Amino acid sequence: MPALCRDCDHAAAAAFAACPACGSRRAVAHPELFALAVAHVDCDAFYASVEKRDRPDLLTKPVIVGGGRRGVVAAACYVARTRGVKSAMPMFKALAACPDAVVIKPDMQKYVAVARHVRALMEALTPLVQPLSIDEAALDLSGTAALHKAPPAVVLARFARQVEREAGITVSIGLARNRLLAKLAAERDKPRGFAVLGSEAAEWLADKPVGLLPGIGPAFAKKLQAAGFTRLGQLAALDPREAARRFGEDGPALAARARGEDSRRVSPDRETKSISAETTFDTDLRSVEELERPLWRLCEKLSRRLKEKELAAGGVVLKLKTAGFETRSRHARLARPTRLPETLFRAVQPLLAKEATGSAFRLIGIGAQPLAPGDAADLPDLADPDAARRAAKWQAVDALRARFGAEAVVSGRGLPRKGPGSA
Incomplete structure (x- = not known):
């Protein structure tokens, strides 16, 4: 059975417990090890790993990246996970399970910078890199052995070491014949893992829970x-x-798929299916008026994201989460694609009015779905003579914000409500 030392690239025809070249016990062995070429790469506990990289004093401590007690867990290190903390878990539950956890507010700018570094290292291996999220991607290294003078398994082991050396975090790798099996393999040996699923996949899957x-x-x-x-x-x-x-x-x-079959190709041009923005409140909100203020700010944020992606909204999705963690989702199609905040807001207002009838809500969000090309947004319309004026107004607002900052122009609709007696 072919084997590979993940620390020095020593390869052998038979599996070994300790590498005869460097003594490492980090080896991977599989009959098809040097024949498979589709990989899934997943950064281990990504946000938390970046924080531990920057604060070595936290290395052995449970770390949770997330908001306040009203928020949810964005990421948890493996120490915290052993205490029962999971991603997307409400913070109050996470802190109840792990009261000694160090909680860190997310720093997305830092995480994006690290993700781009890791992505660049992937793209140096093959042009067929399909990002799946900020911290994971699928790769197809078929036909790259001549370029790298090594089979994909060796190239991936080198890549994992390079990520640790240059980015200061670890990755787990799954190697298989298709994307589905590669993803399942990557989950088998976390963290800092390297697992292979080959022709035994159907047998391995058979007794697994659905x-x-x-x-x-x-x-x-x-x-x-x-x-x-x-x-x-x-x-x-x-x-x-x-x-x-x-x-x-x-x-x-x-x-x-239950048999391990997957015909999807690794495509670097992954289609964006939806764009959204949401926020969790410090205290539950009930009335339409209370909910409209954060909803307006989210419409502005969604508008910016659509423009950045050169896309438009063909419909809007309202997301609400009750105090009891029930999620409600409502959808409305638009007559014409848009990326103007006020058009998005007007479209979602009736959806909110139908839901805000006394329930207490802890979260609100808005999404654009389906998406349309950006050049189809907010075109002149004879039935709406003000359309061009609105579009021109927001172009001016965007220009001012680009020059003087996001707070240069603020709509009163999104400002917090002033208390009694305030000026």
């Missing part, structure tokens, strides 16, 4: 379990006709 498969969330997993499908092997055994009968048009693809 919730292991990406795309099967808790609600769908419960639905599958209620129908008698608790293991992926049970789904994998369905023929296309039976899968379609039970689960609709997506059934055959579900059964195929």
Whole structure:
């Protein structure tokens, strides 16, 4: 069975416990180790790892990156995870599980800089890099062995060491024949891992719970379990006709993925499907008036993000989370694509009015979906003679903010409400 030392690149025809060249025990062995070329790279506990890199005194301490007690966990280091802390967990629950955690406010500018560095290192390996989030990506290294004078497995081991040396964080790598299996492999050996899934994938998947498969969330997993499908092997055994009968048009693809099949290619031109912005309140809000103020600020933020991506909103999505953590989502299509804050705001106002009928909300968000090309936004309309004036006004606002800062022009609609007796 071919083996590779991840610390010195020593390769052997048989697995070894300790590297005969450098003595390292960080080896990976698999029959197809030097034949597979699709990889999934995931930065380990990314935000928390960057913070620990910059503050070595936190190395052995539980670290949570997130907001105040009303916010959620953006990232948790592996020490905190052993205490039960998870990403997206409400902060009050995280602190109850790990009261001695060091909580750090997110510094997105710093994280983006590190992510760009890691991405550049990936793109030096192959042009086929598909970003999946700020801290993970899929890579296809097929046909690169001649360029690097080494098979993909060796190239990826070198890359992992380079990330540690230059960026000061660690990554976990999954190597397989397709994107699905590469992602599953990357999850097997975290942190600082390197795992391989080859022709044994279908057998390995068979006894795994259905919730292991990406795309099967808790609600769908419960639905599958209620129908008698608790293991992926049970789904994998369905023929296309039976899968379609039970689960609709997506059934055959579900059964195929349960067998480890995935026809998706690694594409560097990943399509953006939605753009959004949201905020969590310090205290619950109830009335339409209270909720409209942060909603307006989010419409301005969404407008900026659309312009940065050269896209427009073909529809709006309102997201609300109640004090009891129930998520409500409402959608409305727009007559014409837009990226003007006031047009987004007018479209989402009726959705908010229908929901803000006394419930207490801890979070509000707005998204643009579907997306449209930016050059289709806010075109002149004979039925709306003010359209051109509004577009020109926001162009002027954007120019002022670009020159003097984001606070150079502030709408009164988004300002906090003044208390009694204030001037």
